[in-house]
Amino acid sequence: MREYDVVIIGGGPAGLAAAASAKKNGIDQILIIERDHELGGILNQCIHNGFGLHTFHEELTGPEYANRFIDEVKKLKITYKLNTMVVNITKSKVVTYMNSLEGMIEIQAKTIILAMGCRERSRGALNIPGYRPAGIFSAGTAQRFVNIEGYMPGREVVILGSGDIGLIMARRMTLEGAKVKVVAELMPYSGGLKRNIVQCLNDFNIPLKLSHTITKIHGKDRITGITLSKVDQKGSPMKGTEEYYSCDTLLLSVGLIPENELSDNMGIELDTVTSGPNVNESLETNIEGVFACGNVLHVHDLVDFVSEEASLAGKNAARFIKKLKVGKNNDLGKIIELKSENGIRYTVPGIIRLDQMDDTVVIRFRVAGVYKNCYISVYFDKERVIHKKKTVVAPGEMESILLDKAKLNDYPQLSQITIKLEEV
């Protein structure tokens, strides 16, 4: 069996940044495996601009952003396989992949970086009554049709869900000559970025109906229309609020979920909130030497943070291998747990091993609702140590705080860190 130091599953922005970072940290035997015919992942279909403000201080389109990392991976002479699908990974890090040239192959990895990205929640999870006529797509699928294959799924469009992909597609379909009639959102707020609401909907006078959902799909073979209803505070449709919209296309933008089948099958513990792996400060899963980053770990809205997170995973994989070489085992040392409370949905990482930690660690998290004028507070056991004022936080925008090792060392008894939202 061929051996590699680092095998990276997925050649999107996460996989590319992880590979470059592992290489720069002194590792040579690296392999990226990508099932698509090109590197770059989902960014290839995100032709709009707005990527890379944090990393490159300019606004790039998705393909341009991806290309910067693809160029780097090529320059660093990192090997990659395209049109190759990973079908299984074992606990002992045997990776099985498949492609038309080699067939089914097993390789042995010393470390694995999971970077498979996410998939869209499907309509099955939605529970809309009515037939299942043609003309219903996830927003990402429609994006792929229009931007990669160059064909329009329809002319008269309704979009359910106001996540960023749905908003971006409302503009895209409008520019391509379709009539986008309405974007309906179940929640009383949009899950998308403000900028996208203004530039994708308001610019084209596309109405956004908050606290609304589709209660009926009309049409047998092809969708002919939908019924939209207002929902009450519990999210149940209210009688008498029904409105009919004719359409030949319904796009669903109802959320993303980490691509977790491979992880689950190999025995990785998944977080119930993120659906991605539980990881420690090194972004390592419960299986030693298996790391995760990007959308497979938790769904990101900004690719810049994906790249940042992935570099850290790459660096830590490199460090893991160097330790294997000198025969030092990764003994655990002291473990501090991170807990999310009161308006914070989850944190990544979930635990910190103090001995393994760099000088600082970034804790990323999402909030459960829109809160204005609040504080993000961090407690070391019972003591509040960080109290950061925020004018607004929203579920659509990932938040983060930075913890210092020096500060953690000041609390020798520390066993739990709690992050919560507090009112003014």
Added chain:
Amino acid sequence: MEERKLTCIGCPLGCEIEVKLKEKQIISIIGNTCKRGELYVREEVTNPSRIVTSTVKVENGKIPMVSVKTQNTVPKGKIFECIKELKTISIKAPVKIGDIIIENSANTGISIIATKNVEVSE
């Protein structure tokens, strides 16, 4: 007097800002929390402009479409014209990021450039 309501995109707060105009001159701006909101509204009211992104057909390429963008922002009112022009053309592979696809798109003085590399199909 004209009144317009705009949502600032400067930060997640998304202030709803009301602008009053008289003969195209701004006479009052209310609702912004910080200075950035005022600057945003001034720009949006006097000269709203956007980067436009789209795709163009590729002949003989490994993929059928190449993504493109305007090199700089164009006036909002010109967006559809820029897009229309792109529909009428196709380009030959290979294409490199930054290649000019259309010069002076819709008479805006702004060029449209490729945002993706496309190799020739084998």
